[in-house]
Amino acid sequence: MAKQISELKLGILGGGQLGRMLIQEAINYNLTTLVLDPDPDAPCKHIANKFECGSITDFDTVYNFGKKADIITIEIEKVNIEALEALEKEGKLVFPQSRVIRLIQDKGVQKQFFKENDIPTAPFQLVSSKNDLSNGNFSFPYILKQRKDGYDGKGVMKINNLADVDHAFESPSLIEELIDFDKEIAVIVARNANGDMKTFPMVEMEFNAEANLVEFLISPSTYPEDLQDKADKIALNIASALNITGILAVEMFVTRDGDILVNELAPRPHNSGHQTIEGNYVSQFEQHLRAIFNLPLGDTRSINNAIMINLLGEKGHDGLARYENLEKVMGIDGVYIHLYGKKYTKPFRKMGHVTIVDQNREKAIEKARYVQHTLKVVS
């Protein structure tokens, strides 16, 4: 008799907030969770069945950790791929597959994948070092992205002129045409091993320019239906072309001309899907579990308008975290607090998020603006 989800062990590489929210859903299925993270106080520490402190980029550590699990997943892409390949060869289930993580880890390979599969994306060129830039025939301004290890705005810069080139990355990078976009949007798609796929309704994002983090997200979008359908189809095409098992966040731009261009992918639960916990019938975290355990995918429809705001550490505050005006915002109906179990705050650190739900979209936005200006993470 095949083992069922309540009898299996899920190994999670990374013990941050994404792992934490995944475990919060896993509890309902009696799933045994093992977590590997280098931070001895990682957000998952106290809620995983077993928490192991160790490197997620070291072959031996990842390999030995993976041996103890039945299924292995990730909450961050920067993991040791060779260890995952070795585990797959021995018959362990790794979802998303090591092949998919390897492709997405490298933004250059990701862009080439878009090109080869007719996925609309901004024109780009690979560069191997900053020397290429000064000799190049690229017209300013453009975007320079490190191919590997960039996250939350790190590893991305705008190059306006030759002087900026001096400060450019030395590592393999890519340059991309600067897109004059109307808004950033995202569609999260899930695919299980049976090949069933489901997308969540498209969402709109606003970024904090200074921190370059998603700061304000609204679901569902109010773009015309045909544009939403287009975004939906792109996400489905990518998931199919990748043959991914698991959840995939597809970040896109809507250009001023109404075109959609894919920005980048994340093969795991993503910041652009946090509002699904309260805003949709199934959350992105539960959907990821359903996908990797090859269970029927859940109902992705929106229940309500939902706004998500990230709770970032205030500038000038470094130390034991306190949540200023927490009580005040908890007095507003439809405000859901999610703190990530991080003891210490620092400027722009993601300390939690808040989802604001209301049947009236304008009211939801109004409440969200209030929460954004009221609730502060200080030390």
Next chain:
Amino acid sequence: MAKQISELKLGILGGGQLGRMLIQEAINYNLTTLVLDPDPDAPCKHIANKFECGSITDFDTVYNFGKKADIITIEIEKVNIEALEALEKEGKLVFPQSRVIRLIQDKGVQKQFFKENDIPTAPFQLVSSKNDLSNGNFSFPYILKQRKDGYDGKGVMKINNLADVDHAFESPSLIEELIDFDKEIAVIVARNANGDMKTFPMVEMEFNAEANLVEFLISPSTYPEDLQDKADKIALNIASALNITGILAVEMFVTRDGDILVNELAPRPHNSGHQTIEGNYVSQFEQHLRAIFNLPLGDTRSINNAIMINLLGEKGHDGLARYENLEKVMGIDGVYIHLYGKKYTKPFRKMGHVTIVDQNREKAIEKARYVQHTLKVVS
């Protein structure tokens, strides 16, 4: 500066499913949870910050456990009250208060409290042993209830005739007139230390006659509004009269004449509120946290029709639990699985619950009936 919820330690007496679901909500507030339970494999074991295996009825164990927490709560009434009183005297916050737990622990005292406070309840009489019964002037049939330690149908029997009296309890009990009721209903009310109160919409229950457990619960009720208002007022009156801090479940009967009679109270999250997790804007578990930490109470409105069914161990199955047809029911939209982390099943053991949510009430009921007949806990 007063400490806030993310800096406090909550001690929970009892580590069963109610504690587990309470912790699932507490995670979002970075609350540190300490749990005491005699079962080394209690459902809370892996998700509490600290799990302690020990007796919840032993003075020293409860007292020493309570010393480590800032606020102490319960998930079961059968705890050592003297230890809680000692902790309160030393300035620890115990919510619900030891005084309230003591009153509710004894169904005889509970009934007297109803009488003194003009709370409608079935006529009753206290009896000190079964001798009282044979000499009594009570007309058959009637209900006999042990004053202490009854739960989930244990400690309750119907006495039809003198022969039944032979099998009656020897311990202090009460007899109650047999109520010819239309339905059992419940209202959950929360009260914080500020005295703010909020009720959840009234729900209707169906019992499994054999196991005497709630088996099927529907929210919200479709009784006329004036009857719902009456039930709501009764719950508020009881919470006020008790001066309780925390959540209180008020179980009631609707008689064939349309009267409401209070059956009994539970000063903690209760089986009749599990559907609030998905069915209402705030869940009973989060509301209990809000109440005991003196935070603003959440929005109790229903989002959707929600049916809750308990997942009881099948008759004839004793051993490692398996969930038959889990995948099948997960394929239905709006079906939410909650397994309680219990490794072993036995007949009628509460192994989990399922909530079924649908905008159409009839559809929700139809789906719930299907789940009830399809999903089985076997060994």
